Amino acid sequence: MEPTDTLLNFENVWKIYQMGEVEVPALQGIDVKIKKGDFVAIIGASGSGKSTMMNLIGCLDVPSKGRIFLKGQDISQLSESDLATFRGKTIGFIFQQYNLIPTMSAFENVMLPLEFQEENDSIASKRTREILEFIGLSDKMHYLPSQLSGGQQQRVSIARCLVTDPEIILADEPTGALDSVTGENILKMLEKLWREKDKTIIMVTHDLNLAKYANTTIELKDGEIIRIQDG
Amino acid sequence: MKLSKCLKHALNMMIHSKLRSWLTIIGIVIGVSSVIAIVSIGEGMEQSLNAQIDDLGGDILTITPGFSRSGDKHFRYLPTLSTQATDDETVLDRSDIQALKGIPDIDLIDTQIRGNVDVSYRGETGSLSLTGVDQKVWSKITTEDIRDGRMLDSADQNVILIGASLADNYFDQTLGINKVINIEGSSFRIVGIMDDQSTNVIMPIQMAYQVLDDKEKDIYDSIVVKIRDEENLDVVVEKIEYKLMITRHVTESDRDFTVTSNVQIMEMRSEMMSSVSLFLTAIAAVSLLVGVVGITNTMFTSVLEKTKEIGIMKAIGARNRDILTIFLFNAGLIGLVGGIIGVILGIFISEALPYLMGDLTLASGGTIVSLNVVILALSISVLVGMFAGVIPAYQGSKLKPVDALRYE
Ligand SMILES: Nc1ncnc2c1ncn2[C@@H]1O[C@H](COP(=O)(O)OP(=O)(O)OP(=O)(O)O)[C@@H](O)[C@H]1O
Ligand SMILES: [Mg+2]
Numbered sequence: 114m115e116p117t118d119t120l121l122n123f124e125n126v127w128k129i130y131q132m133g134e135v136e137v138p139a140l141q142g143i144d145v146k147i148k149k150g151d152f153v154a155i156i157g158a159s160g161s162g163k164s165t166m167m168n169l170i171g172c173l174d175v176p177s178k179g180r181i182f183l184k185g186q187d188i189s190q191l192s193e194s195d196l197a198t199f200r201g202k203t204i205g206f207i208f209q210q211y212n213l214i215p216t217m218s219a220f221e222n223v224m225l226p227l228e229f230q231e232e233n234d235s236i237a238s239k240r241t242r243e244i245l246e247f248i249g250l251s252d253k254m255h256y257l258p259s260q261l262s263g264g265q266q267q268r269v270s271i272a273r274c275l276v277t278d279p280e281i282i283l284a285d286e287p288t289g290a291l292d293s294v295t296g297e298n299i300l301k302m303l304e305k306l307w308r309e310k311d312k313t314i315i316m317v318t319h320d321l322n323l324a325k326y327a328n329t330t331i332e333l334k335d336g337e338i339i340r341i342q343d344g
Numbered sequence: 345m346k347l348s349k350c351l352k353h354a355l356n357m358m359i360h361s362k363l364r365s366w367l368t369i370i371g372i373v374i375g376v377s378s379v380i381a382i383v384s385i386g387e388g389m390e391q392s393l394n395a396q397i398d399d400l401g402g403d404i405l406t407i408t409p410g411f412s413r414s415g416d417k418h419f420r421y422l423p424t425l426s427t428q429a430t431d432d433e434t435v436l437d438r439s440d441i442q443a444l445k446g447i448p449d450i451d452l453i454d455t456q457i458r459g460n461v462d463v464s465y466r467g468e469t470g471s472l473s474l475t476g477v478d479q480k481v482w483s484k485i486t487t488e489d490i491r492d493g494r495m496l497d498s499a500d501q502n503v504i505l506i507g508a509s510l511a512d513n514y515f516d517q518t519l520g521i522n523k524v525i526n527i528e529g530s531s532f533r534i535v536g537i538m539d540d541q542s543t544n545v546i547m548p549i550q551m552a553y554q555v556l557d558d559k560e561k562d563i564y565d566s567i568v569v570k571i572r573d574e575e576n577l578d579v580v581v582e583k584i585e586y587k588l589m590i591t592r593h594v595t596e597s598d599r600d601f602t603v604t605s606n607v608q609i610m611e612m613r614s615e616m617m618s619s620v621s622l623f624l625t626a627i628a629a630v631s632l633l634v635g636v637v638g639i640t641n642t643m644f645t646s647v648l649e650k651t652k653e654i655g656i657m658k659a660i661g662a663r664n665r666d667i668l669t670i671f672l673f674n675a676g677l678i679g680l681v682g683g684i685i686g687v688i689l690g691i692f693i694s695e696a697l698p699y700l701m702g703d704l705t706l707a708s709g710g711t712i713v714s715l716n717v718v719i720l721a722l723s724i725s726v727l728v729g730m731f732a733g734v735i736p737a738y739q740g741s742k743l744k745p746v747d748a749l750r751y752e
Contacts, residue, residue, distance in 0.1 A: 173659060174746040194663040201661015212656045212749070216360040228349045229661040273660065 119185075120281065120313055121147040121170060126179035128165050128336075139165040141336040142179070147329075149280070152307045152314045154324040157333035163317045166333070167285045170315060172200045184280075201229055205274030207284040211266040213258040213273075220245065220254040223272045230277065240276055248272045248302075264295040271302065282306065284316040288323060300326050345666040354673030357646075358681075365642040365678075371635030372682025372728060373689060376721045378628035380690025380713060382621050383720075385697060387712040403574040404485060404606045405581065407444075407567040407588070409434045411599045434600040436564040443591040444569060449580045452570040454481040455549060457563075459556040463545065465525045468515050474527070474545045476552020485570045487606070493521040493536035500548055503535045507542030514543055528555045577605060632728055635682065639732035643675050647740035654740055655748030664741040671737030672730050679729020683722045690721070 128140040139162045147153055155163050168174040169181060172188050181188050184203065191199060206212075213222045220241060227237040245251050248268045258266050267287065274282055284303065288296030304326050306312045316327065324330055332340040345353075436455075444453055457476045462469055477486075479496035491508060504527075511519045511534075519525065524533050532547065553561050571580045581603050594600055647654075654667055691713050 168746045171659065173749065174744070194665060197658065197661055197663040200659070206659050208749075212652070212659075214653055214656060216356060225657070226660040229345050229657070229663075229666060231346050277661070 118148045119146050120149040120151075120183070121145075121315075122182040123169075124180045124182070126169065126176045126181060128162070128169065128174070129177045139336050140169075140176075143336075143338060145331065145338060145341070147313070147315065149313055150307075150311055151329050152304070152327040153316065153329045153331060154327035155315065155317045155331045155333060156319070156321065156324055159319075161333040162336040163333055164285055165336075167283055167315070167317055170281075171204050171206060171283050172196055198230070201226055202277060203280055205277060205279035205282045207267070207270055207274050207282065207287045209286040209289040211258070211263075211270045211290075213266055213269055215258055218255045218257055219250060219261065219269045219272075222258070222269055223276050226273060226277045241272075244272045244276045245269075247275075263291055264298070267291060267295075267299055268302075271299070275306070280313055282312050282314045284314065286317050286319065288318070288320070296320075296323065345662070345669070347669065350666065350669040351673050353670050354677055357650075357670070357674050358677045361642075361646065365646065366681075368638030368642045369635070369678060369682035369685070371631045371633070371638050372679055372725050373631075373635075373686040375628045375631035375635055375728075376683050376686025376725050377690035377693055378624045378631065379721050379724065380687055380717055381693045381697065382624040382628065383717045384690070384694040384713045385617070386621060387714060387717075388694075391712065402577065402605075402607055403571050404487070405569050405571065405577075405584065406604045406606075407436065407440070407569070407584065408565070408602050408604065409436050409600060411602050436567055436601070438562050439591060440564075440567060440588060440601075443587050444567065444584065447580070447583055447587060449571050449573065449576060449583060450569045451572045452481045452485055454478045454485050454568040454570075455564040455566075456482075456568060457549060457552050457556060457559050457565045459552075459559065461528050461545070461555055463525055463527050465515050465519065465523075466517065470514060472510065472514075472543055472545055474547065474552060474555065476547055476549035476556070479548045482546075482568075485568055489539040491537045491539035493534070495536060496546065496548060500535070501551060502530065502532050503547070504532045505536040505538055505546040506534055507538050507540050507544045509541050510543040510545070511537045530555065577607070581605065632724070635679075635725075635728055636732040639675055639678055639729050640736060642678065643671065643733045643736035644739075646674070647671060647736045650740070651743065651748050651751040654743050655745050655751065658743075658745035659749060667743075668737050668741035671740050672733050675733020675737065676726045676730040679725040679727070679732070680722065682729070683725025686725065687718050687721055 123143045123145045126140055126143040127138065130137040130139055143166065155166060157163050165174075169176055170183075172183070175189065183199075186199070188196065188199075213219075214225070217225070220238075223244060224237055224241040227240065232240075242251070242254075245254055248271060250265060250268055250272065253261060253265065258269070261269065267290075271287075282303070287303070288299050291299065300323050303314055303316070307314050314327075316323075318324055328343065330340070330342040331338055332342075441453060441455065444450055455478045459474055460471050461474045463472050464470075477496070479500055480498040483495035483497075488505075490505075492511075493505075496503065496505060504525075506519060519534055519537075521534055521537070524531050526532075527545065527547075532551075538544075538546075547555070553559055559565075569584075571577065584603050585599075588601055588603075589595060589599060592600065654662075657667065694713055
């Protein structure tokens with residue numbers, strides 16, 4: 114494996130939660146490399162550490178021990194504001210509960226990441242419109258999240274994730290709140306992004322059927338990787 | 345995020361904020377309206393004082409019966425209070441006039457009596473204050489200007505001058521020149537309207553003796569004199585006091601009359617003004633403090649309610665600074681709204697105040713709400729809001745993204 118190919122590198126990463134007196138080790142010495150252009154599914158039982166790992170990949174949290182390199186950059190070396198900017202430009206999140214801002218329309222929600230990047234207004238709204246069109250929601254642009262169905266909300270959140278053209282898409286149970294048909298459609302959309310737009314996708318899922326869309330599967334158990342399967 | 349965008353999001357946040365959070369702006373509202381009232385009265389006051397001092401003021405002295413030894417000089421300056429407090433022996437009469445005529449520094453001498461009378465006009469009645477003046481002299485001494493009509497004339501009998509408020513809005517119908525009104529059963533014709541805000545009635549003293557039947561002829565409530573040279577004011581005051589003490593057979597210790605200059609009256613007014621201002625300033629300070637606490641409380645609640653949104657924003661690239669700015673702007677906007685309501689209320693208060701204060705004429709110059717005051721008040725309220733928002737906003741901005749996202 115060429116080192117330049119490596120997008121994400123975990124070196125002996127530990128995450129230990131302190132629960133009063135008790136220490137809960139959620140991740141125990143994770144070593145893994147994820148290549149650019151991979152579609153990774155992280156699977157495992159509830160409480161095995163999947164979300165914890167996603168939070169670390171997304172720079173939303175810091176490891177208790179070990180180092181994480183993203184695009185060759187040790188993320189513990191970045192300042193808060195640089196990390197936020199880096200996260201905004203490099204990573205797109207899709208959450209199980211969509212996590213749209215309830216007081217903003219679909220359009221405003223999708224445009225928000227560009228506003229944090231101080232993109233100029235006309236470019237930002239043009240891009241937002243294109244993405245909403247791509248996602249098939251141009252007719253619902255000015256709806257509030259509460260006026261959209263679950264699947265539509267998830268598409269808005271995918272649009273929000275894509276608007277910054279991130280290299281990595283992180284999806285923690287993106288279909289967890291959707292029925293199986295809608296879930297399947299969301300997955301097809303992710304697969305299309307992976308194939309046509311060359312995105313790196315890391316997805317947590319319970320559903321082994323959905324894991325089949327990925328080209329690599331990482332299985333966690335009690336905070337440790339017990340299996341990595343390619344293809 | 346650009347500041348304009350932060351402002352947009354802060355505004356959006358404010359529009360969607362809950363009604364109860366608006367109650368916390370009351371402190372700001374009261375504070376700002378007090379500020380507006382203080383400053384506008386102050387400015388009105390200053391203008392009217394300046395106008396009066398410029399006009400004449402300085403060469404007029406008023407002699408009243410009674411003398412306060414309480415040490416509280418405010419009482420000395422309130423002639424009507426002293427008059428009521430005096431018994432039969434301490435009155436001003438012709439012998440005092442004679443004594444004053446012997447002082448060459450005095451140019452003119454006006455005698456006045458004062459009382460409340462029932463006035464009626466076309467079926468409406470009211471109780472108003474009446475002043476009887478020596479009309480030949482009064483027109484030369486008075487600080488009043490005539491808005492319509494003319495001054496009193498030496499030949500005048502059943503005629504009166506009235507204040508502008510009485511003319512314009514005391515009765516349902518406005519009173520104009522040559523209208524006849526009834527005072528204690530006698531008819532009087534209006535010959536002039538004064539350019540002031542009062543409801544006073546001025547008439548020749550001889551007529552006033554007839555109208556005010558508890559007044560004894562040739563006994564005066566006050567004597568107003570005009571001196572020849574304003575520069576000598578203090579010397580003339582001493583001369584008058586010396587002479588009257590001799591003719592009234594009193595000494596410094598049992599003195600029974602008071603000499604007041606217009607300058608002193610104005611000083612008293614501005615003293616009373618400053619105590620009113622002080623009071624309002626205290627209200628303003630306390631309410632702004634209450635405002636700070638209220639907005640701080642609102643902001644803490646709001647940060648808590650928006651914890652999840654803070655997490656989302658951080659996940660999609662918001663820096664701590666962006667979150668801080670949005671919440672600070674939100675707090676500032678809350679302050680601004682409080683300020684705007686406060687300014688409106690403050691303008692109402694300062695419009696109403698001259699009427700509330702009535703004849704004390706503390707705010708006889710009216711009140712002046714200048715653009716500067718409004719801008720000042722609004723800036724104060726925005727700053728107060730932001731100040732109140734600092735700690736909650738800082739706390740919100742420091743939330744760890746993963747913890748914030750987990751919050752439900
Ligand atoms: N903030 C926290 N404080 C304490 N313990 C935590 C915290 N977050 C996670 N844990 C613990 O860490 C372990 C891993 O949790 P994690 O959320 O990563 O599991 P998961 O694999 O995502 O589970 P699920 O499939 O149910 O979402 C669990 O035992 C959990 O109790
Ligand atoms: Mg999870």
